[in-house]
Amino acid sequence: MMVKTKGPGAALPNLTDLADRYGSDKGSRKHRYTELYQMLFLPYREREIDFLEMGLQIGGPEHGVSADRKTTDAPSVRMWLEYFPNARIHGLDVSDFSWFEAERFSFHRCDMDSRAAIAEAAAGMPDFDIIIDDASHASHHQQNGFLELFSKVKPGGLYVIEDLRWQPEAYEKPGITKTAALFRGFSEARKFVHADPAVQAEFEALAPEISGCFVFQARYTKTRRDQVAVIHKR
Incomplete structure (x- = not known):
């Protein structure tokens, strides 16, 4: 299937x-995030953007595997490198992907x-046009990432924060406000509410920088729980 438009991305693969070609779970076989991303990211496609993804391969410590596991592939990185032919792609992960070498790719272990x-x-990173958090999915990890990186x-x-409806038992802290509830509340009332007043204050300090926040359901089915949040910066 090819994009048939006359603008950015014309005649390039969807x-x-x-x-689906590279085996990313963002495609039609599982989450279907790429249907949303195709619409959101097409205007960026041929620009010289800076792009960051956190979480590069399924099966890390959130599934009970050592952070020092042997990593074997980075399917979404391969996907992004082809989708954005002029972009500088950055990857961040708790496991080591320094073996993955590509001219426009940089790896950060964290x-x-x-x-x-x-x-x-x-x-050590540039400012980014797009950031995607597909890391551990633990609520406090997602929130740590947003508080430290939204300024970038x-x-x-x-x-973008993926997989809001699943948190790993190995990492999730009892009593913490779920990231889905945090951003769903903001999307409805333009106000962040968090069980930890200090964390709430930090999120509220960032609120003026947010022009829009949208939370989409899993596979776009309203009967399923919150799945992916997209936050647009002013």
Whole structure:
């Protein structure tokens, strides 16, 4: 299937086709995120953008596997490199992907459990047009990432958090406000509410920088729980 438009991305493979070709779970065989991303990312497609994805291969510590596991592929990185032919793609993961070499790819190893570690990694990164969090999916990891990295999103850029409806038992902290509820509440009332007042205050401080927040259901079925959040920066 080819894109038939006359604008950006004309006659280039559709993102869902690329996801299915490289074995990414973002495609038609599982989450179907690429149907949404094709619409959101097409205007960026041929631009020289900076792009960051956190979480590069299924099967990390969130599934009880050591962070020092042997990694064997980075399917979404391969997908992004082809989809964005002029982009600089950055990957961040708790496991080692330094073996993955591509001319426009940079790898950063980081544990999302530590905000200091995220801040240290971010210091060596550029500002980004698009950030996608597909890391551990633990609520506090997602929130750590947003609080440290939203400032790295360029004006008009996008911050995406995937898999909001599943949190790993190995990491999830009891009593923490779920990220889905946090952003769903903001999308409805333009206000962040969090069980931890200090964390709530940090999110509220970022609210003026958010022009829009949308939470989409799993496979776009309203009977399923929140799945992916898209936050647009002013």
